[in-house]
Amino acid sequence: DTEVTQTPKHLVMGMTNKKSLKCEQHMGHRAMYWYKQKAKKPPELMFVYSYEKLSINESVPSRFSPECPNSSLLNLHLHALQPEDSALYLCASSNRQGANTEAFFGQGTRLTVV
Amino acid sequence: QKEVEQNSGPLSVPEGAIASLNCTYSDRGSQSFFWYRQYSGKSPELIMFIYSNGDKEDGRFTAQLNKASQYVSLLIRDSQPSDSATYLCAVKGTSGTYKYIFGTGTRLKVLA
Numbered sequence: 001d002t003e004v005t006q007t008p009k010h011l012v013m014g015m016t017n018k019k020s021l022k023c024e025q026h027m028g029h030r031a032m033y034w035y036k037q038k039a040k041k042p043p044e045l046m047f048v049y050s051y052e053k054l055s056i057n058e059s060v061p062s063r064f065s066p067e068c069p070n071s072s073l074l075n076l077h078l079h080a081l082q083p084e085d086s087a088l089y090l091c092a093s094s095n096r097q098g099a100n101t102e103a104f105f106g107q108g109t110r111l112t113v114v
Numbered sequence: 115q116k117e118v119e120q121n122s123g124p125l126s127v128p129e130g131a132i133a134s135l136n137c138t139y140s141d142r143g144s145q146s147f148f149w150y151r152q153y154s155g156k157s158p159e160l161i162m163f164i165y166s167n168g169d170k171e172d173g174r175f176t177a178q179l180n181k182a183s184q185y186v187s188l189l190i191r192d193s194q195p196s197d198s199a200t201y202l203c204a205v206k207g208t209s210g211t212y213k214y215i216f217g218t219g220t221r222l223k224v225l226a
Contacts, residue, residue: 033214041218042202042216042217042218042219043158043202043216045213045214048213056213088155088157090157090158092214100145100146100165100206101146101206102146102148102160102163103148103160103204103214104160105150105157105158105159105160106157107156107157108156108157110155
C-alpha cells in the first residue's frame with residue numbers, strides 16, 4: 001500500500017478565510033512533504049518534515065503554516081492567502097529523508113483563492 | 115543553468131513504438147533519480163527509480179543512468195495511448211537536505 005490521502009480534494013476560499021489542508025499516510029514513513037504546483041509547472045517544494053520535526057522551509061510566506069501532529073499526519077494551515085496562491089497542493093511521504101528513498105504523492109488539493 | 119533539465123516536448127510517438135525521455139542534472143553529487151508520470155490535473159505517480167549506473171527494467175519501462183554524463187533516461191516500450199502524460203524527472207541532491215528537485219517535465223503523446 002503506497003497511499004497518501006489528502007483532504008479536501010477541492011477548496012475555494014476567500015482572502016480573509018482560514019482553512020487547513022490535511023494529509024495522512026499509514027506506511028510508517030518518517031518524512032513528509034508539502035509541494036505547490038501551478039499549471040504546466042513542476043512541483044515546488046514548500047516544507048519537509050523529518051521525524052515530525054520541520055527540517056526544510058523553502059522560504060515560504062508565513063500565511064502558510066505547516067504542522068505535523070504525529071508521524072502519520074501533516075497539515076497545512078492557510079490564512080490570508082492571495083489569488084496567486086491558487087494551485088494544486090501536493091503532499092508526499094517517503095520512508096525517510098535520506099538519499100535512496102522514493103516519495104509517494106497524494107492526489108492533491110486543488111485550491112482556489114477568490 | 116537549471117538543476118534538472120528536460121525537453122518540454124511534446125514528444126509524439128506512434129502506438130507500439132519506443133518512447134525515449136531524457137533528463138540531465140547539474141549536481142554531480144546527486145545520488146538518486148526518479149521518474150514520475152503525471153496526467154493532466156492529477157498528482158505525480160512514481161514509475162521508476164534508479165540509484166546505480168546502468169539500466170533498470172520494470173515491465174515496459176527501462177530507466178538508464180549515466181552519472182559520468184549526468185544523464186538519466188526513461189524508455190517506454192510498446193507505447194500505448196494511455197501513456198500520454200507529462201513525465202517528470204526528479205533528482206535527489208546532496209548538501210544534506212535530500213530535496214527532490216523536479217525537472218519541468220516532458221509531455222508525451224502516443225498516437226493511436
